[in-house]
Amino acid sequence: MVALTLTPPSAERLRAVDEFLTEAWADQARHDSRLRDLAVEVGFDRGVAHLTGEVGEPDDLRLVRDRVGRLAGVLGVWCRVRVGGREPVVVDLGCGATKQWPGNLGLDICPAAGVDTLADLSSTLPLADGSVDVLFAVHILEHLIDFLPLVDEAHRVLRPGGTLHVMSPWWGHVNAVADPTHVRLLDVQTIKGICLQRPPGAPRWHPLHAGCDGASIFADLTPLPPDAPPPTQAHLARFFA
Helix, strand or coil: CCCHHHHHHHCHHHHHHHHHHHHHHHHHHHHHHCCCCCEEEEEEEEEEEEEEEEEHHHHHHHHHHHHCCCCCCCCCEEEEEEEEEEEECEEECCCCCCCCCCCCCECCCCCCCCCCCCCCCCCCCCCCCCCCCEEECCCCCHHCCCCHHHHHHHHHHEEEEEEEEEEEEECCCCCCHHHCCCCCCCEEHHHHHHHCCCCCCCEEEEEEEEEEECCEEEEEEECCCCCCCCCCCCHHCCCCC
């Protein structure tokens, strides 16, 4: 029960962490020759890295993501970066009136100011196979009795190298149970289960990042093709017990 001792950081501490991360990234970018010429801007908001700008190749974006994600204190790496001149297709699942970024495509079951397309997230998403670069599932999974069909749909619609960003209340915080519409409790170990404990033939995921700040859990997942090797134990040890 050690996890129950987690205390969400104060607003003051979050500001200090963001300041530290900003300085740490600037120092790393100066000293890593691979990063100097990449036109990617990295900002930090409450421990979440926000990447914008443009790179020439997918490998360039993977490099920046990986380097940012290795900084101590980063909870997630959210990207809206053009690759080879192409604007990414970014979709907010269950966005309601507020999207994570203006310009995202908003899907929700109820009409609201930020909703572009009505969609039941417990059913098939109205998106073509391999058509999306980034999916946001922010405060969504906890509202679904069975969220695995949505996770499988996310795997279907993401392009190779695409990312599913998850944010949900941590089960040990009051926010997880204060909302009576929450029907599931989640932990970072839940993300481990999504990646490693699915039955044979189920869509497979590689965790790019996973963490908890004492109030919420965060995860960045990318789809794995059926024949891809599983994540290494060294990689998994960064995030999971």
